Amino acid sequence: MKITRMVMLWSAMLLGVPAIASAQTWPDKPVRIIVTAATGSAPDVMARLLADQLSRSFGQQFIVDARGGAGGNIALGALKRLPGDGYALGVVHASAITVAPHTMKEMQYDFDRDFVPVALVARAPLMMVAAPHAPAQTLPDVLALAKAQPDTVTVAVTGINSVPHLATEMLVHRSGGKFFTVAFNGSTNAISALLSRDAMLMTDGVAALASMVDAGRLKPIAVFSRQRLAQYPSVPAVVEAVPDMVVDGWFVLVAPRGTPDDVIRRLAAEIGRTASAPQIAERMGTLGMYPDTLSGPALVQFIRSEQDLWRRIADQLGVQRQ
Incomplete structure (x- = not known):
């Protein structure tokens, strides 16, 4: 019995050695970054920009694997099945974390259970635009028309229950009007x-x-962010007309749960340094994004607050899972 216990003890100790060593020597092979977007899309380009910087910083190749479709279900389903050893990461749009749980019946993942957030990478604001023929060309006029004549303002959306769709519906809902939506x-x-x-x-x-x-060819009438955007300073933020109506898009770097804490900390620190570089901010600006970083407990709290926000939005709009 004593020999058996000793063998078990040494086995347990030896099993722990690779994890410790791997955290200390990480990365000693290429790192894969799965992106919740299609190849060639703005998020994919942003992720490749990030991967290039990480490759230079860590002296090891970071390879982007773009897997768009199904609201992030495909990408995160694949990432969930990979080991939490620091060699599998994900660049994830907010909607896969905050919106998909309220709009999709079959989820391949549970974000809180399966992943650990590493660092906020960028924000990607939404913009509302008007066609030249639209009878209302400012946000206050649009909302007034939707309230006075419900269903007469026709809104094009890129998919039912998408973030742009729900943000638009919540905006008009809070102002007491109604749009006629076409997907x-x-x-x-x-x-x-x-x-x-x-x-x-x-x-x-x-x-x-x-x-x-x-x-x-299209007139910007509002941006869904906390403040006006530097590249469009004359375009008002939605909160200027509807207080507290902030629906920011954002991207976060995540890892499968179980990834060593030391690896998480090193990645988060490097993301913070990378995002502060002027050339990165300039390049992100051309993609309709701007760098913004958070990590550690502050990031966890931010994600929870966003999850709570979208839970309330889904409840108020009566969103049905499809």
Whole structure:
């Protein structure tokens, strides 16, 4: 019995050695970053920018694996199945953490159970734009029209229960009006609807709308953020018309639960340094994003507050899982 106990004790000690050693020598092989977006999209480009910086800093290759679709279900389902050894990470859009649990019946993951947040990477604000023919060209006028004549303001959305859709519905709900919503498959089709007079308004990420806004073909009337954006200083924030209406998009670096704490801390520290570099901020600006970092307990609290916000939004709008 004594020999058996001794063997078990030494076995347990030896099993712990690789984990300690791996944390100290990490990374000694390529690191995979799964992204909840399609190849070539703004989030994918941002993740590759991040991966390049991490590769330089750690002297090891960080490889981006873009897996868009199903609201992040595909990407996070894949990441969940990988070991928490520091060699599998994810760049995740907020919606996969805060919105998907209230809109999808079948989830391949439970964020709080399966993952640990590493660092907030960037914010990606939403923008509302109006078509040239729209009878209202400012946010106060749009909301007044939606209240006075419900269902007469036609809004194009890039998918039912998407973040842009729910943000738009919550905005008009809080102002006491009602939009007539038409869903389209993707940003390109929704933009085409505005240009062909099939819709008046649209809400989407800044990156998806920037080219049309900059060309003067669509008019930006509001951004869903806490303040005006540096690249569009004349465009008011939604909170200027509807107080407390802040629905920020954001991206966070995550790891499978069980990833060594030392690896998490090293990654978070490097993300903080990388995001503060002027060239990174400039490049993110072209993608409709801006760097903003949090880590540790502050990040955990931030994510919980966002989860609570979207839970309330889903309840108030009566969102049904599909």
